[in-house]
Amino acid sequence: MKGAEVEREFIEAAKPEHPSLLDPRFIVAELYNTRNVPAVFWIDEEGWIVRGNDPVYAVRRNRETGETTINERYLEAVRDWVRAGPASAYLTPSTETQRRVGSSDEANQQAMAHFRLGVYLDRHGHHEQAVAQFKSALELKPDNWNYRRQAYNLGSADEYGMTMQEAMQTVGPMYAMPLELPEVPST
Amino acid sequence: MPVTIVTSETETSPPGARREGAALWLRSDELLASTGWEIKPEGVCRGEICVPLPEDRAGALLAERDGATWLDVAGFAGYVGQTAAHDDATETWYFGPGPEERRGQLDMLDAPDFELPDLEGRMHRLSDHRGKKVLLALWASW
Numbered sequence A: 001m002k003g004a005e006v007e008r009e010f011i012e013a014a015k016p017e018h019p020s021l022l023d024p025r026f027i028v029a030e031l032y033n034t035r036n037v038p039a040v041f042w043i044d045e046e047g048w049i050v051r052g053n054d055p056v057y058a059v060r061r062n063r064e065t066g067e068t069t070i071n072e073r074y075l076e077a078v079r080d081w082v083r084a085g086p087a088s089a090y091l092t093p094s095t096e097t098q099r100r101v102g103s104s105d106e107a108n109q110q111a112m113a114h115f116r117l118g119v120y121l122d123r124h125g126h127h128e129q130a131v132a133q134f135k136s137a138l139e140l141k142p143d144n145w146n147y148r149r150q151a152y153n154l155g156s157a158d159e160y161g162m163t164m165q166e167a168m169q170t171v172g173p174m175y176a177m178p179l180e181l182p183e184v185p186s187t
Numbered sequence B: 001m002p003v004t005i006v007t008s009e010t011e012t013s014p015p016g017a018r019r020e021g022a023a024l025w026l027r028s029d030e031l032l033a034s035t036g037w038e039i040k041p042e043g044v045c046r047g048e049i050c051v052p053l054p055e056d057r058a059g060a061l062l063a064e065r066d067g068a069t070w071l072d073v074a075g076f077a078g079y080v081g082q083t084a085a086h087d088d089a090t091e092t093w094y095f096g097p098g099p100e101e102r103r104g105q106l107d108m109l110d111a112p113d114f115e116l117p118d119l120e121g122r123m124h125r126l127s128d129h130r131g132k133k134v135l136l137a138l139w140a141s142w
Helices: A003-014 A027-032 A072-087 A094-101 A106-123 A127-140 A145-154 A164-171 B028-035 B055-061 B073-080
Strands: A039-043 A049-054 A059-061 A068-070 B004-007 B018-020 B023-027 B038-040 B043-046 B049-051 B062-065 B068-072 B084-087 B092-095 B115-117 B123-125 B134-138
Touching: A027 A106, A027 B134, A049 A072, A049 A094, A106 A127, A106 A145, A106 B004, A106 B084, A106 B092, A127 A145, A127 B084, A145 A164, B004 B028, B023 B028, B023 B073, B028 B038, B028 B068, B028 B073, B049 B073, B055 B062, B055 B068, B055 B073, B068 B073, B073 B084, B073 B092
Parallel strands: B004 B092
Antiparallel strands: A039 A049, A039 B134, A059 A068, B018 B023, B023 B068, B038 B043, B043 B049, B062 B068, B084 B092, B115 B123
């Protein structure tokens, strides 16, 4: 089982009260210029991004021990924003938000075209052609982990001549965008 | 071989599409549904953006055939700087956003709108939540 159906068991186990949406075509990754998951954006009442691209999950699971921990620090930041709104110390100044969100360069846009065509081709049973498109995307943007993880997930690392570990050694760590939270909450 | 055109929002197989070398010709009545572009007197338009075609460009990118107007959408994408990718074996083309569309909104920190289904197939639009704070969390199970 591959693709969006994989996520069903995770969503059904978590039983979220908020909408949990499926994006098998990577529309949001394209729109928000993300290159990995997780990526969290804070959007205010008027539709402005007031904090962006946080590489954070609410719950983290230790892959070795299976132990889960709740990310209290980040949840407190979210609660502070809910209470304090624009006065929350956790909002980032717009120049900083712009830096974190980044504007997509030409190479990434072209890579995204290859990636999204690859996703389409794989979904329609053209795996070999999809791999060719994923390779083109990764040649242009070797550090886009959305591309690499999805490509490896739909096939195998062998098709790309590089394991995930080797890719990280070659192109850099997976989470280049650190989570920066101020020490002092505003409320 | 039938041509398939994939964009950010649509996947279509316009029956009239014709591939000729590097060109992909679409008839004006199939153009809007497949690419979002429309041929108007002021140029080739999508939403509020209109791209006027100078005569030499119009000569290469537009054609009158079988009583209809055709646009070479691959050539046009190159002209306007719209990203594109294609697969020859399956005759599948992807056309991405144009430069005006991909700059601007995100640079302004104006959260781009989208519509996606939940597990039950119900559609949700980001802008439906205007007036409330939204925490947009992207994840995958990789």
